Amino acid sequence: MGQTVSAQGSANQAMVDKYRNNFLREVEANVEEGDWVKMCMQCGVCSGSCPLGNAWEHPPQELFMMIRAGQREEVLRSESMWMCTSCYNCIVRCPRGLPITHIMHGLANYANRLGLAPKMSPTRRFAKIFWDNISTTGRVNETKLSIRLYFMDGFVKGLKTAFAMRKVGLGMLLTRRLNPFALFAPGGIKNKRQLQQILKRAYEIEDQRKGFQ
Amino acid sequence: MPAESKTATYICRGCTLGERLDTDHLVQVAQSECGSHLAKSHDYLCGRHGVELIQNDIDNEGVTHVVIGACSRRSKTEAFGFGTVAVARANLREGVIWSQPDLAETREATQEMADDYVRMACAEIKFMQQPAVNRERGANRRILVVGGGVSGISAALGAARAGYEVLLVEKTDALGGWASTFHRKLPDREPYARFRENGMDDLINQVETSTHITVFLNATLSRTSGAPGQFSVDIATRGGTASTENVGAIIQATGFSRYDARQLPELGYGKSADVVDQAQLEEMARKSNGRGLVRPSDGGAVESVVFVQCAGQRSDKPGHLSYCSGYCCNVSIKQAMYFKDQNPQTDTNIVYTDLRAPGNGEDFYRAAQLKGVAFTNGSVDQVTVDGDRLAIQFRDEILDREEVIHADLVVLATGQVPNSGIDISAEPAGEAGSVHGGQARVPVDSILNLDYRQGPDIPHLKHGFSDSHFICFPYETQRTGIYACGPVRRPMDIAQSVEDATGAAMKAIQAVEGAASGRAAHPRSGDLSYPSFRREGCTQCKRCTVECPFGAIDEDENRYPVFNESRCRRCGTCMGACPVRVISFENYSVDSVGQQIKAIAIPDEFEDKSRILILACENDAYPAMDMAAQNRFEYNAFVRVIPIRCLGSVNQIWVTDALNAGFDGVMLMGCKKGEDYQCHFVRGSELAHERMGKIADTLSQLQLETERVEVHEVEITDIHRVPQLINDYAATVDGIGPNPFRGF
Numbered sequence: 001m002g003q004t005v006s007a008q009g010s011a012n013q014a015m016v017d018k019y020r021n022n023f024l025r026e027v028e029a030n031v032e033e034g035d036w037v038k039m040c041m042q043c044g045v046c047s048g049s050c051p052l053g054n055a056w057e058h059p060p061q062e063l064f065m066m067i068r069a070g071q072r073e074e075v076l077r078s079e080s081m082w083m084c085t086s087c088y089n090c091i092v093r094c095p096r097g098l099p100i101t102h103i104m105h106g107l108a109n110y111a112n113r114l115g116l117a118p119k120m121s122p123t124r125r126f127a128k129i130f131w132d133n134i135s136t137t138g139r140v141n142e143t144k145l146s147i148r149l150y151f152m153d154g155f156v157k158g159l160k161t162a163f164a165m166r167k168v169g170l171g172m173l174l175t176r177r178l179n180p181f182a183l184f185a186p187g188g189i190k191n192k193r194q195l196q197q198i199l200k201r202a203y204e205i206e207d208q209r210k211g212f213q
Numbered sequence: 214m215p216a217e218s219k220t221a222t223y224i225c226r227g228c229t230l231g232e233r234l235d236t237d238h239l240v241q242v243a244q245s246e247c248g249s250h251l252a253k254s255h256d257y258l259c260g261r262h263g264v265e266l267i268q269n270d271i272d273n274e275g276v277t278h279v280v281i282g283a284c285s286r287r288s289k290t291e292a293f294g295f296g297t298v299a300v301a302r303a304n305l306r307e308g309v310i311w312s313q314p315d316l317a318e319t320r321e322a323t324q325e326m327a328d329d330y331v332r333m334a335c336a337e338i339k340f341m342q343q344p345a346v347n348r349e350r351g352a353n354r355r356i357l358v359v360g361g362g363v364s365g366i367s368a369a370l371g372a373a374r375a376g377y378e379v380l381l382v383e384k385t386d387a388l389g390g391w392a393s394t395f396h397r398k399l400p401d402r403e404p405y406a407r408f409r410e411n412g413m414d415d416l417i418n419q420v421e422t423s424t425h426i427t428v429f430l431n432a433t434l435s436r437t438s439g440a441p442g443q444f445s446v447d448i449a450t451r452g453g454t455a456s457t458e459n460v461g462a463i464i465q466a467t468g469f470s471r472y473d474a475r476q477l478p479e480l481g482y483g484k485s486a487d488v489v490d491q492a493q494l495e496e497m498a499r500k501s502n503g504r505g506l507v508r509p510s511d512g513g514a515v516e517s518v519v520f521v522q523c524a525g526q527r528s529d530k531p532g533h534l535s536y537c538s539g540y541c542c543n544v545s546i547k548q549a550m551y552f553k554d555q556n557p558q559t560d561t562n563i564v565y566t567d568l569r570a571p572g573n574g575e576d577f578y579r580a581a582q583l584k585g586v587a588f589t590n591g592s593v594d595q596v597t598v599d600g601d602r603l604a605i606q607f608r609d610e611i612l613d614r615e616e617v618i619h620a621d622l623v624v625l626a627t628g629q630v631p632n633s634g635i636d637i638s639a640e641p642a643g644e645a646g647s648v649h650g651g652q653a654r655v656p657v658d659s660i661l662n663l664d665y666r667q668g669p670d671i672p673h674l675k676h677g678f679s680d681s682h683f684i685c686f687p688y689e690t691q692r693t694g695i696y697a698c699g700p701v702r703r704p705m706d707i708a709q710s711v712e713d714a715t716g717a718a719m720k721a722i723q724a725v726e727g728a729a730s731g732r733a734a735h736p737r738s739g740d741l742s743y744p745s746f747r748r749e750g751c752t753q754c755k756r757c758t759v760e761c762p763f764g765a766i767d768e769d770e771n772r773y774p775v776f777n778e779s780r781c782r783r784c785g786t787c788m789g790a791c792p793v794r795v796i797s798f799e800n801y802s803v804d805s806v807g808q809q810i811k812a813i814a815i816p817d818e819f820e821d822k823s824r825i826l827i828l829a830c831e832n833d834a835y836p837a838m839d840m841a842a843q844n845r846f847e848y849n850a851f852v853r854v855i856p857i858r859c860l861g862s863v864n865q866i867w868v869t870d871a872l873n874a875g876f877d878g879v880m881l882m883g884c885k886k887g888e889d890y891q892c893h894f895v896r897g898s899e900l901a902h903e904r905m906g907k908i909a910d911t912l913s914q915l916q917l918e919t920e921r922v923e924v925h926e927v928e929i930t931d932i933h934r935v936p937q938l939i940n941d942y943a944a945t946v947d948g949i950g951p952n953p954f955r956g957f
Binding site: 024038039041042061062065066068069071096 | 568578579582583585587588589590609611612616
């Protein structure tokens, strides 16, 4: 998640050039679990099972059809797969055994990698805040995470959110579910530098395998 | 009844009959009231000792007619099937104690019911004979198979392996039919993910080396006459030579013709050589011989191919087939695999509205998806030529929008049209090219050239397919001893045809064996009785010949009916039709039922007891009532039920006699009629409805309410509904009051 905008743009163009208009092949090659997409038989059980189904512009079944129909931009710029809450209802019910939840996250991640994911999607922003939080120290710092989340739309909005949530916050403090000192304590795993190295190497391997520059 | 006849009545006390009923009274009814020569009761009649008791009386006391008052005639048929004597059954268990409540206050009505059933059985037996074997039977056991495709070959091999001699008649100059033109065939065994070699050469070789099969190539049937066990067929070969052969049964495996894709110009057929149907693609694949499939127009490479499913099928448009041919989705999957195997980079797209992959086709479908065959849910509107490519315009049903894709080759999945000969139910086709239903009718040749009065081919069921009922009794046709199998019966693929052909071969074997011993075919399999008529009384009205659903009755030169006993299915539709009541069976006649109706004791007009007669079809309605009783679903105690062979055998005299005798109502229960009929004799139920529709006139002449006669369609599963129907009708009858003829 650390690439610059121009690098993302060129990565996208490289993929367009590489796969021409065969988006299905691009998904198979670059999206996690993407080689399952072709096995969809369009029964619609996933779309019908999704508890947030009506919040999706394109339910999973439709996304799979769009991938086959080569609607690359519509799919990758869609906010739909960012709506997945990983309840796994679709995976349990899919008669063809497609790992639909994983494919949704795979698509979201790929769209983000190419810089096509909708910038202001709240779920995308939460995902980024969460990833930055956990990948910095190797552990989730919930206090910092909450504060970053509250204040992501500016200081005033953050104060309003904090005020609205004060009862929950105080309750968590009193029951010691939230540690105020974690704001200042470094926390995290022992060898943070090594974690960064592992992640860096992982990015390199992925870039190399998928042909990113 | 012959002078030497002797009737014995046996009342069972088992299954609590002895506790619920006064069996001594029943014995008395049989002996003093009905004049039974012997009357006994037994604790366990179907047990060894009970059966021995009866057998002993037959052997040593000269008993020729047996009345058994025990369970339904559908139970214990083996124990009570003595074979040498006529047997009548009084249904005391299912018909009485199991369908009536066990209460002190209902005991009288229950006993009255039992008394009546014993009286009815005693009356019936007076008009029953153990049927003598039909003398007109033929014992030819050869089987004729018409059609040398995969269905015909499989039927011939099946019958030959079972030891029967087979004649195989093929119109063309080679065996194999459509199946030999296929490059590969659909998987019919594990692994279902992979198509198989078509294997026809091996089958043809088996036919040619079989000592039991005689093959006639370039041959057709110019005349077919006779009956099961004694058909005579004239086989004409193209050279002009003809031979007459005798056979016992016929299997019609005449297959299909491919739908004429020239009727689909909107899908580009005929406009571009690169639009082909599935049969053409098979031919291309077979001829390419592994060198790779190319475009027919210019020999160029095929980089993308689109399969259009349901081309000219499942559509109401004029000239299209309204049905699904069932095999074409699997075939398109197979053909898409040809391209993927040749070059995995080829774009193969199957555009379908409903993908139907019967059998183990689901595995095949999945295998194609794994190979990267794309499946698009859409309906194709148009295929047009766009430069040297084709543009396929379709509506994407998932994305709900119009799309256009381009391809080098388009394959149309067109359907199967049965080769079923002449539609004998259609009005005579006037001038050639006359228009019928907006569709020009192409004159067709007869296949069997039957010299039956009813027409030269077997009747069609739906959409021109030759069948009698493809779910309940497959392979049966409406002509006894002639069986249909393969795509002439319904659209099907090779594996289904092979299975079908094997089934039809077994049916044909049953038919020749049954005919040889004078026994009926389905559904009264094994029945020895057959119809006969009193010539002096016949008025030559032809109703029996016209109404026989199986074309069993011809007419002689004096216009009297000629019963071809071996063709008869023993439904009695002729008996129900006969206005002068001259047609009868040895164990089933206007009298055998009419006398039962008269034997029922009608309470006098001052008693508050109604009587309702039910004539119930033995195929579905009567078993449904038995099953209802087995579940102890109770019904009104004032009904008396008589099982009949088919609603078609109901003669109007029974209904008028019943009303004259004082019955308050008559219920007729038969099978479902109409297009989706379940009548085991095809037309019986429908005919009964027609005939009873006319009974309203008779009722009004007698100044009776039309509600006094009701006809119901009952299915075998209606075990909850039948008691309800009876009780509702009893309430209706109570509402209209007693029959004014009561007591006259």
